[in-house]
Amino acid sequence: MDYYDNDDNENLEVTLLLEAINAKYGYDFRSYARASIKRRIKHRMSVSGIKKITGVIERVIYDRPFFMELLGDFSISTTEMFRDPDFFQALRKTVFPAIQHLPFIKIWVAGCSTGEEVYSLAIILREEKLYDKTMIYATDYSEKSLATAKEGVYGIKPIKKYAANYIHAGGIQSFSDYFTAKTDTAVIDQSLRQNMVFSIHNLAADGVFGEMNLILCRNVLIYFNRELQDKVFGLFTESLEEGGYLCLGSKETIRLSAFSDNYDEVLKDEKIYRRNTTPVSDAKANDKPVVTPEFVTKGGELIRDVKAKMEELDHLLRGLPGKDAV
Amino acid sequence: MKYEAIVIGASAGGLDALKAIATQLPADFTLPIAVVLHLHRNTKNELIALLKREVRLTVKYAEDKEKLKHGCLYLAPPDYHLLMEDDRTLSLSVDEPVNYSRPSIDVLFESAADAFGKHVIGIILTGANSDGSLGLKRIKERGGTAIVENPQSAQYPEMPLAAIAATEADYILDVDEIAGKVGELLRLDICKTS
CATH class of the missing domain: 3.40.50.150 (Vaccinia Virus protein VP39)
Known part of the structure; x- marks a missing residue:
């Protein structure tokens, strides 16, 4: 199945996922720039072998350790000492x-x-x-x-x-x-x-x-x-x-x-x-x-x-x- | 109009290749162009000035949340990833390097594929690594158009070769043919200058 044909669905799925995370855990990513968040979700999908973002929603709701991993992905940020x-x-x-x-x-x-x-x-x-x-x-x-x-x-x-x-x-x-x-x-x-x-x-x-x-x-x-x-x-x-x-x-x-x-x-x-x-x-x-x-x-x-x-x-x-x- | 944006990725030898294309485009070119060019540290500062001198498009480093405008060539700022958002804005990130690169071509191309679907043209130019091949693949999967510089005439063939291996390019062209092809795709007359 080629899910890239369903790009509009994908955006909908991201929206629903972020709503679910907010409702369930109180972390609000709904106002984050989408492109980067999406990259991180996709990273977690490929690590965990999940095919659709809808699958991530299910895991997030029922599997707290999985959510914590995703939260970890969201919060990764590279920084350095004396950057600039x-x-x-x-x-x-x-x-x-x-x-x-x-x-x-x-x-x-x-x-x-x-x-x-x-x-x-x-x-x-x-x-x-x-x-x-x-x-x-x-x-x-x-x-x-x-x-x-x-x-x-x-x-x-x-x-x-x-x-x-x-x-x-x-x-x-x-x-x-x-x-x-x-x-x-x-x-x-x-x-x-x-x-x-x-x-x-x-x-x-x-x-x-x-x-x-x-x-x-x-x-x-x-x-x-x-x-x-x-x-x-x-x-x-x-x-x-x-x-x-x-x-x-x-x-x-x-x-x-x-x-x-x-x-x-x-x-x-x-x-x-x-x-x-x-x-x-x-x-x-x-x-x-x-x-x-x-x-x-x-x-x-x-x-x-x-x-x-x-x-x-x-x-x-x-x-x-x-x-x-x- | 079918196309709404162009993304270009280039690495070693990329500045000359980018110039070869951009100098052929008119100031009122109808699409925004976003570019990831892997740079050596010492060329970073002069890059904009250098391009501005020879290119009629508006050339600038992309700013966070900037609205895409036609006739503008946006360069990924050094040490930031450049991404396209669904609402036709650009965003930046300092996520870890991808393919040892920040900015990474894959990051720009994949976000452009997501944001623009079939309405984007992705162009991979000379380079000595394989950054961009996955991004170009994504553009193709989403119905966009893929152009790759001819590896036989490219200054560094690895990046074009990796892109061609990853996906079926729509056009494989010498660098000075690319602007013409883009014009043809847009049904535009491209002002030809030397």
Whole structure:
């Protein structure tokens, strides 16, 4: 049977599958860009020997371990340390000088995946002597990715590339100072974790993280459709302090979104924007997701924990001397 | 109109081949063209400028969620996969490399086959690997049209050969015949320039 003749059916099947996943497990992929999601579904089909997407729906509904595998496929995202070294250089040269006067700095890495970018950020913060007064909130919807991120243990293979990126990004130490090499793995310097909080947060469903000075969300939004992108931009706008910075991936832009007016462009190529004083219009504000404690999703339950944790950490941070330590 | 988009994949030797085709197309060419060109790192920056100088089409790196416009040649940005969506937009991904490549030709072609079905023309040009062959196969399965550069005259024959082995190409042509064939398929007059 040639199922490619039924392409319209295929699209219908993808829609139904994503509905089923949302209804059954509370993970909402309905607003993801379809072409990539479809590739991942097809990958799982070929691994599991399933011929039609309808077959995936059945498995997803009745077979939780299978769903977890599919969820794993959906959340795979390749990232690297100091990806786009010019961007990290720009953080050092342009963004950090503008926020270094703050008594403490709050950074949200949204969609942090397996954490490579979080550690990259911590490294340059430390080198710029800002890390001791910084808290990094690293979030992702995937528990599996977060577990890897928290652990900070990576394959040894790409380290050479990371080291080259690090130098290109303006690194001032030897990159090998930041990890311990084992046979197959590189274990990130555990002291880099001191001011990091990892937590489950689903950009498609969950709410605002308040009072951030800097938000990094790079190469996450490309997986979303325009509507969801807009919703997330609203979330970021709500989460950023006035004058706070928003950093996107090199091919992402806020300029096509409804929140474009709320940002000034700081560096065009590096996709660094700054929240200006333009208020968000009520019409848009109404569209925004609001954090409520009654989340039905798993991520929602955990975000409540993290909010408490954030308050606790804020408290600690406020107790710190407001100077550049180290 | 039958055709709504063209996808082109090229690897080693691909820049010259792409130029040979694109320079023959007029500025008001009626279809959008999306291209994956495997690049050496050092050519990335000059690529757009180089093509812009010689090509009348609008040449640019694809932006995320960009609406496809006719007369535009969209290049996959370095280190991103380029995909076509059902709603006639482009999207990007940083999924792992396919065939050791990001961007990968298979990823673009398979998404174009899904989004456009029989309304897409897939073109595989010179290259020293087999990326694109599965994508071209998918385009054929969905009723689209497959053109492959003649391996005998291609600078690197492996990629055309792999494509021909994977599926039955509609046309196997020398690179300078391809734009003419596309014009014929579109019933268009293609301005011939050297």
